[in-house]
Amino acid sequence: MSFSVTVIGSNSAIPAHGRHPSAQVVTINDKVYLIDCGEGTQMRLNEFGVKWMRVNQIFISHLHGDHFFGLIGVVSTCHLMRRNRPLDIYSPPGLESIIRDQLIAGQTELMYELRFHELNPEQSERIYENEDITVDTVVLNHRIPCLGFIFREKQRQRKIIREKLAEYQIPVEFIPDIKAGKDILDEGTGKRILNSEITTDPPRPRSYAYCCDTAYFPNIVPYIQGVDLLYHDCTFAEDSEQRAADTFHSTTIQAARIAQQAGVARLMIGHFSSKYDDLQVLLREAQSVFPLSILAIEGRTTAIER
Ligand SMILES: [Zn+2]
Numbered sequence: 001m002s003f004s005v006t007v008i009g010s011n012s013a014i015p016a017h018g019r020h021p022s023a024q025v026v027t028i029n030d031k032v033y034l035i036d037c038g039e040g041t042q043m044r045l046n047e048f049g050v051k052w053m054r055v056n057q058i059f060i061s062h063l064h065g066d067h068f069f070g071l072i073g074v075v076s077t078c079h080l081m082r083r084n085r086p087l088d089i090y091s092p093p094g095l096e097s098i099i100r101d102q103l104i105a106g107q108t109e110l111m112y113e114l115r116f117h118e119l120n121p122e123q124s125e126r127i128y129e130n131e132d133i134t135v136d137t138v139v140l141n142h143r144i145p146c147l148g149f150i151f152r153e154k155q156r157q158r159k160i161i162r163e164k165l166a167e168y169q170i171p172v173e174f175i176p177d178i179k180a181g182k183d184i185l186d187e188g189t190g191k192r193i194l195n196s197e198i199t200t201d202p203p204r205p206r207s208y209a210y211c212c213d214t215a216y217f218p219n220i221v222p223y224i225q226g227v228d229l230l231y232h233d234c235t236f237a238e239d240s241e242q243r244a245a246d247t248f249h250s251t252t253i254q255a256a257r258i259a260q261q262a263g264v265a266r267l268m269i270g271h272f273s274s275k276y277d278d279l280q281v282l283l284r285e286a287q288s289v290f291p292l293s294i295l296a297i298e299g300r301t302t303a304i305e306r
């Protein structure tokens with residue numbers, strides 16, 4: 001099963017140095033999810049060859065423009081491309097009226113169902129689930145209500161060793177119980193067959209946490225503990241710590257400290273201030289605290305391995 005993150009936009013407020021406002025695509029088991037939708041997101045998705053008409057869920061972290069100004073474009077193009085499947089949008093309160101007003105002004109009656117899900121910006125909770133994954137929110141610390149999103153693969157069932165089934169002559173009707181981890185009673189001999197003899201462990205579930213925008217906020221640590229990849233706000237270098245605090249953003253060292261405290265496997269830093277043309281200084285600072293840090297590079301896909 002595939003699990004990857006593609007950065008579409010990595011800059012903060014203003015597009016600069018060839019970088020764009022926030023957006024990311026998460027691909028899990030060939031399903032495509034969009035996180036944030038800054039201005040120009042649909043053009044960038046086309047440029048990177050993302051099959052974004054397949055997106056059925058869009059998660060918006062907060063209502064600063066650099067995270068949702070591209071949404072009306074996506075909504076409108078879906079209509080013009082004759083989409084007929086519903087599109088679900090998850091965000092803190094206030095987004096629906098903004099989007100609907102724009103549609104009303106253009107007398108656009110959508111050909112598909114647009115469903116808004118208002119999230120509680122004060123409580124971390126499960127907001128989405130399908131057969132493959134769960135998505136939970138985590139409350140961030142920003143100037144306006146802002147939520148991070150944690151994508152987790154579901155625990156798969158145990159894997160049956162086919163040869164063992166034949167060896168013990170286990171009837172097929174036992175398979176669901178075996179996959180669920182139960183032992184089997186051999187009716188011929190009256191002996192118990194241990195589940196561990198006939199199955200192997202399922203693959204380890206992988207996880208991704210998107211935490212942007214936020215000031216340094218250790219409260220998030222328990223929620224993102226041990227994730228395989230953490231994307232964290234890293235708007236400024238360490239010498240701008242005061243500016244980061246004033247604007248409710250994070251510095252390199254702060255992002256790296258959160259990664260360290262949460263014991264994540266890898267940290268991706270992004271949401272870069274326009275004051276940085278060259279990002280190497282940011283990477284070096286983050287790596288000085290958390291060596292497994294990488295930069296968010298637009299168009300680059302990072303696979304989350306087991
Ligand atoms: Zn932002």
Ligand SMILES: [Zn+2]
Pocket residue numbers: 062064142213
């Ligand atoms: Zn913001």
